[in-house]
Amino acid sequence: MTKRQALIHSAVLIFLVVFPLGSDHLFSVFYVSLVTRVFIYGIMVLGFDLLGGYAGMISYGHAMFFGTGGYVAAMLLKNVTGWLWFPLLAAAVACGLLAYVVGWLSVRIRHIYFVFLTFAFAQFFFVTANTWEFIGGETGLAGVPKPILLPGVDLAGKMGFYYFSLLFLALGYLLARIIVGSPFGRILVGIRENEERTQFLGYDTNRVIRKIFVISGVYGGIAGVLMATHNSFCSPMLYHPSVSGEVIIMSLLGGLGTLVGPLIGAAVMIFLSDTISSLFANAWLGIMGAIFALCVLYTPQGLVGILQKLKTRKAAKVSHDAA
Amino acid sequence: MTLLNLQGINKSFGALKVLSDIDLTVSEGQIMSVIGPNGAGKTTLFNVITGYLPPDSGKVEFENRNITGLKPFRITQAGLARSFQITNIFARLTVWENIALAAQTVSKKRTSFLSRATSQGTINQKIEKILDEVGLSAWTGQPAGTLSHGDQRHLEIGMTLATSPRLLMLDEPTSGMSPAESASTMDLIKNLKKQVTIMVIEHDMDLVMNLSDHIAVLDFGQKIAEGSPQAIAQNAEVRRVYLGEA
Numbered sequence: 001m002t003k004r005q006a007l008i009h010s011a012v013l014i015f016l017v018v019f020p021l022g023s024d025h026l027f028s029v030f031y032v033s034l035v036t037r038v039f040i041y042g043i044m045v046l047g048f049d050l051l052g053g054y055a056g057m058i059s060y061g062h063a064m065f066f067g068t069g070g071y072v073a074a075m076l077l078k079n080v081t082g083w084l085w086f087p088l089l090a091a092a093v094a095c096g097l098l099a100y101v102v103g104w105l106s107v108r109i110r111h112i113y114f115v116f117l118t119f120a121f122a123q124f125f126f127v128t129a130n131t132w133e134f135i136g137g138e139t140g141l142a143g144v145p146k147p148i149l150l151p152g153v154d155l156a157g158k159m160g161f162y163y164f165s166l167l168f169l170a171l172g173y174l175l176a177r178i179i180v181g182s183p184f185g186r187i188l189v190g191i192r193e194n195e196e197r198t199q200f201l202g203y204d205t206n207r208v209i210r211k212i213f214v215i216s217g218v219y220g221g222i223a224g225v226l227m228a229t230h231n232s233f234c235s236p237m238l239y240h241p242s243v244s245g246e247v248i249i250m251s252l253l254g255g256l257g258t259l260v261g262p263l264i265g266a267a268v269m270i271f272l273s274d275t276i277s278s279l280f281a282n283a284w285l286g287i288m289g290a291i292f293a294l295c296v297l298y299t300p301q302g303l304v305g306i307l308q309k310l311k312t313r314k315a316a317k318v319s320h321d322a323a
Numbered sequence: 324m325t326l327l328n329l330q331g332i333n334k335s336f337g338a339l340k341v342l343s344d345i346d347l348t349v350s351e352g353q354i355m356s357v358i359g360p361n362g363a364g365k366t367t368l369f370n371v372i373t374g375y376l377p378p379d380s381g382k383v384e385f386e387n388r389n390i391t392g393l394k395p396f397r398i399t400q401a402g403l404a405r406s407f408q409i410t411n412i413f414a415r416l417t418v419w420e421n422i423a424l425a426a427q428t429v430s431k432k433r434t435s436f437l438s439r440a441t442s443q444g445t446i447n448q449k450i451e452k453i454l455d456e457v458g459l460s461a462w463t464g465q466p467a468g469t470l471s472h473g474d475q476r477h478l479e480i481g482m483t484l485a486t487s488p489r490l491l492m493l494d495e496p497t498s499g500m501s502p503a504e505s506a507s508t509m510d511l512i513k514n515l516k517k518q519v520t521i522m523v524i525e526h527d528m529d530l531v532m533n534l535s536d537h538i539a540v541l542d543f544g545q546k547i548a549e550g551s552p553q554a555i556a557q558n559a560e561v562r563r564v565y566l567g568e569a
Binding site (some may be wrong): 178179181182183184185186187189190194196197198199200201202203204205208248 | 373395396399400411415416420423424429430432433435436437438443
């Protein structure tokens, strides 16, 4: 990481830490909640980007991890323990195992077939969650208690939840950065760019994809835990295909395979949806759709791609001015 | 010592018999060339040896170990690496990254999640050395797809070499090259001979006759001749196939 990057990272982190202090004075506490949603989706898109952006395996089924994480945590918090840690761990393990099984079945195929197989698995969960009365059926599980973090510290307040999600996002980002800079990360990119050649260089690419699928699933599961506890509510909507779709759109919008891009994409999409839906109660989904279509048409590299283009243009201008 | 030993390799695509009962050995330290007209089955032979295609029957032994039908990555790990006739590189990655991914394959931390890919000193040294050998040191930061055709062919060889094979299999390393580029490829292969055994498919007769210790000739999936360059040059059957002599 360059000095400049470290500076930007720290500045963003400091801003996010200070941000909630302005609520009630400068803006409504609703925005603390909204940013918390960005953090939660951010964790999921980071996992998605490792699989889709780096290894090139686009999943249209990430809702299966979001929902599974949410349901495992909600059931345990309601029925077994009020503490956060065991449900969180159980959800992560459950999603890791789920990803292992689905990954094992899915990695034989590529491209559009992989997209649809992951979609089919996620649909299976969506339908099951809707019909299983044991986990609340169509209505879902209401009254998920706010988990206890430490003795005397729970996540009842909006602030607590905000910082807790931020912590997970920061850790998730750090881990993802380490992974993409590792020898393993190098293989992921090799698979995306030319899988056959990567195999002939001595790498078991199916195994590598299974591993990153598991990691990606755990990211999604943790995001699901946070979403269910943040909402105090867990419903089949966590498994809804629109969740899987949003993850893809956020990543494309921000810039696949950059980690930062999908995070920016998540923030832009959540804020944009909020603003546009409050301005145009009926037409907002159509407007959002048009915006995304334009973005994909004109900025295939996403928002991060635009920033990079501006940077190279500026650099070119500087060197031109100097000469 | 025999490094690679093929016994009775057969391969058909439908009704078309592409390889017929091929026996072949490659001895350590040699350059073995496989020649023959287009469609003779040379690349298919490479594909069978390197696990890209399973043979219908027959046995592939490498260092006395049966590797028949193993997956390509296992065969590369066993110490047998190939380049491709049609350039097969990571076009959007830099030259350095292309070699790095290849070089990493023999590292203890080859699939590690948590270490830094770029802080493996021995790997970095190896990358530099190979870039130097294949003459690409000046282009390390360049996307591989922007290199000239000849340089891409050399990168292809460099990547194969970077996996530290004991048998280097080159599929037409000079295909599509200008005479000058071919000459530099010939020098490169001559240098590589000092460190690794080489099996090469080639159409450039100049290169084949100058560099080979041993030549096998395929025609319509059959091995029609085998021997030293001198013996092959005088072989009547080979002359008939290649030069159309009666």
